[in-house]
Amino acid sequence: MKKIIITLSIALSFALPSYAFADQAACEAKAVSKDGKPLYGAAKDASIKKCMGDAKPNDCEAKAVSKDGKPLYGAAKTASIKKCEGGK
Known part of the structure; x- marks a missing residue:
């Protein structure tokens, strides 16, 4: 039982950061201007920050x-x- 708990905790520790990266990737994909062009620099950072719910x-x-x-x-x-x- 102890081995199962340790194994699950290790697996979750690797899964949670990848979930956070998936959210950031989705927010980066949404960082586009009104014209549909990708944002760059501070505008992109602000858009991602707003999307991630700072x-x-x-x-x-x-x-x-x-x-x-x-x-x-x-x-x-x-x-x-x-x-x-x-x-x-």
Whole structure:
């Protein structure tokens, strides 16, 4: 049983990064201008970043602070996180 768990964990550790690369490849394919021409440079990077969904919950939780720099709690924290994530 222990060998099966170890084998599965190793297999998943190799599968997850390839999944992330597949998402990036799909986003790179979508990085085209309105004319249908591929984007280059900063425009391409911005398009891929937007496609990959750069705002992560952990980043948004770290940004959920008051004007005084103190962490927010309750409804204020929830609203701040929701605003940071783009209202998802």
